[in-house]
Amino acid sequence: MGRSPCCEKAHTNKGAWTKEEDQRLINYIRAHGEGCWRSLPKAAGLLRCGKSCRLRWINYLRPDLKRGNFTDEEDELIIKLHSLLGNKWSLIAGRLPGRTDNEIKNYWNTHIKRKLIGRGLDPQTHRPLNADAETATSTSPLELINASPPSLPLAEITLINGGINYNNDKPTAEFKPRTDSGSSGVTTDETQQQQQQQQQQETYQQHRDNDELNLELSIGLVPSGTPTSSANCAESELRQLPLQFFASPAAAAAAVVAGPVGLCCHLGFQSRQACGSCQSTNGFYRYQRPLDL
DNA sequence: AATTCCTACAACCGCCGACGA
């Protein structure tokens, strides 16, 4: 037995919305607020599916929507957030006031993808396009978070070339190499895996030592009580972060997006000099100044 | 001027998780 349709499709309009339909929807929501989308069309006198009403309102009619082209700052923020979250458009949209997930998704597919390709980066992995073919089936940073042990303390996360480090109170972070073996179903025996990981770690170290490409991205939760507009967020403050535990890796990832987040991204060729907003400790860049998002 | 191609984006579809009965 299949699922019942969300609405009676035989008597619903489809396609582009008319001005009259828009006005009916606006008037109804102004009068009654956003409520039960299923019953809204009938109550508002619309021959539309409730889902369609919701989409129209959220993506087009909402008064707080920002219209117009994306700014360069928004571009870069989307790129950074995508490198962290993958295609989690709703989470990304949550960090861009006035922008919708649909809008960002479309903008990504039409503009940013090309922009990244122009920079020589793979839009999905954010890694160099000329990287080895075996990295094509790479794991997204969010997947790496999901692959991490449950109830992970998320005081600070550092993503490095697709790898991920969890830094809590230890100055030396353990590097977790990315797993490039493709689908999670592929398994090798343990010694092979260990050898592979060791090799990857050595390769990574070599790249670091040789000052080659720097694709580091650091992210940390802003300590509670720290003003996000603060010019300086000393690392000592970060150390005092109470450890936070999350019920699931997904919850941890969501917390990264929901709360104030400090981001620092280094693209291009490696230089030992950190940007003004972060500092390097033990080879790992950490943000100093939270980004005002 | 007509036709074809390309781009941008609004809208739809199907799936999933949360929630209540």
Add this chain to the structure above:
DNA sequence: TTCGTCGGCGGTTGTAGGAAT
């Protein structure tokens, strides 16, 4: 515990309008 409903999400499609031929 199971089942049905609902809201939300991401992927995909349809189409209007502009550019190229």
